[in-house]
Amino acid sequence: SVNPRIVWTAVKDAAKYDLWVNNLTTGAAQYIRRQDISRLTPYFDCTDLPQGTYTAWVRAANGNNEFSPWSAAYSFTVDVLVPGIPVVTGPVGSVSAKIITTTNPTFTWTAAPRAVKYELWVYNVTLQLAPIIRQENLTETKYVALTNLPQGDYRVFVRAYNSANEVGEWSTVFTFKLDEPTPLIPRITAPVANPAGSVDNPTPTFKWTADLDAPFYEFKLVDVTQNSTEVVRVSNLKTKSYTIPDNKRLAEHIYEAQVRGTNVSGEMSNWSEPYRIRIKVPNPTTPTPISPSGTTRDKTPTFQWTHDRGSSRYEILIRDLERNEVIVVQVKSFTVDPTGKIAFYTLPDSQALKVGTYRFWIRAFNSVGTASSWSNYKAFAISASLDLKDLKLVEPAKLQSAEELYAAIEIVAEPESENADLGIVETAASTLIVNERNFTAVSDVSMPLAAIEELMESLADPSSAASAMMLGSFLDDSNEESRNVNASSAAASIVALAMMPVRRKRRET
Structure with a gap:
């Protein structure tokens, strides 16, 4: 013991x-x-x-x-006794005990007295491979073949070792036959044509079924339109499906697909019946630009437009109105909102725009390269800054004499009553009202005039916030009369803005 x-x-x-x-x-x-x-x-x-x-x-x-x-x-x-003799009990077939259809069978045996480990020896009689499996130091009473075994007749032996590493006798021979079934002919079931009889996806997924699953499949696809030219052929597929990759996307042609099964031993089924499809990708929808619009300081703005699932890429044409330059941006990667109806693309730093005025158009492309028509244009401007400090105004101290002028000026909605006693400058959106009877002359009228003139001078700089404010008022308006009216309104607003520090100071005192 x-x-x-x-x-x-x-x-x-x-x-x-x-x-x-x-x-x-x-x-x-x-x-x-x-x-x-x-x-x-x-x-x-x-x-x-x-x-x-x-x-x-x-x-x-x-x-x-x-x-x-x-x-x-x-x-x-x-003095440890030699181990007992194990008895091999498997592999065992599901239908016939001695016929195995699995190419990586599980070998089993009984535990031997005083055994601490086992040695497995498997011999392929048909191919005269001895041993095709030899595993030592097995501490369990089973072993699963790590590789697929070829078809044929087999013999199996096992022996045990005790704690003194003394070996016992080999077991009685165990025999079995490995006969892998020949795959049955599969049937292709997808992709399914739409009501128009075509498939609108140029990278469709083909699927198939089989009464007896094979370990591997071979798939091929021919272009019927191009005289049955083979365009895809892949082997050793372990799933019952295959998706056409992007680099082999299909043209708008007629195709026939076939598939066959292959077992581990290399035996193949016959090819399936040809499965015919016609690829017809719908034309992309013309997008509608959403943004940018108005005035922004962002030189790498985010473009937004309407999106539909039939569009796989976009092209943005940007026209620099001040420099008379055209910039074309190819958008192959973009973001879509949760609804799937709005697309986003932000210009990279390498394509940053300059300060100026722009118009842009967008068109879509489907997966086969068909382009939509160009969208309507959207206009926007990029300014250097929108901070008040960038307005080239005079110091507030120089405008003190304009306090009463500012007090007599206000921007209000157009009144319904008559304006008999008022001097009125009407615009499309607002009315500038000056009550002359309540206006008290100031002692130094040249100061407000100088301030206004300096403000007007700042409007000559397109990068100033004052210019940006005026530009944003009529940027999208093609009507000349409307632009003039909006410009007047913007100018009045800027004058009021220039006076604001004076009014604030009066209220504080």
Whole structure:
């Protein structure tokens, strides 16, 4: 036994025992050392001792931890018996016990007495491959083939090893036949044509079924329109589907697809019946530009437009009205909002626009390259800054004499009553009202005039905020009369803005 019990005579008044065991075979001193064995158990049970010769000593200790002399040496030998003989029990077929259809079968056997590991040996009789499998140091009573085995007749043997690495006898031979079934002919079921009898996706997914699944499939597609030219052929497909990749997207032609199954042994089914489809991709919808519009300081603006799923890429044409330049942006990657109806694209820093006035148009392309018509244009402007500090106005102190002028000017909605006593300048959106009867002359009328003239001078700079404000009022308006009216309104607003610091100061005092 590899688990012997070492026993000694009990000592009267002993409180505990100290056991010392050397392994003479390996030369290991104190191979076992137990110094606190209870006085009630004058023995020790060894666990899994390796085969070899041992010498043991024991001594007793009283309650004061005083020890007796060591006992005389006691020698013994552990001689492990050879392991028993296992019995091979598998692989077993699902229909016939001796006919296996799985090419990576599971080999099984019974546990052998005193065995700590096993050796498996598999021989292919048909191909004279000996061994086709040989696995040692198996600690379980089963093994799954890591590779697919070829068809043929097989013999299987297993033997065991004990803890001393002594080997037992080989098991009785176990035989079986590996006969992988020939794949059955699959049937293609997709893609399904739309009511018009065509497929609108140039990268469709073909799917098929089979009464008996094959481990591999081979798929081919020919272009009937181009005299049955083969355009796709792929092998070793492990799923019952294949999607045409983007780099092989189909033209608007007629195609026929076929598929066949292949087993591990290389046996193939016949090709499936041809599955015919016609590719017809709908024309893209002309997008509607949404933004940018008005005036912005962003030189890499985000363009937005309406989107539909039939559009796979876009082209943005940007015209610089001040420099008479045209910029064309190819948009192949863009963002779509959760509704799927709005697309976004932000100009990269490398294509940043300059300060100026722009118009842009957008057109869409479908997956086969057909373009939509150009959209209507959208206009926008880019200014250097919209901060008030960029308005080239005079200092507020220079406008103090214009306080009463500012007090008499206000922008209001056009009144319904008559304006007999008022001087009125009417615009499309608002009315500038000056009450002359309430206006008190100022002592230095040249100061407001100078301020206004300096403001007017700032309007000559297209990068100033004042210019941007006026530009934004009529940027999208092609009507000349409307532009003039809007410009007057914008100018009046800027005058009021210029006076604002003066009015604020009066209120504070």
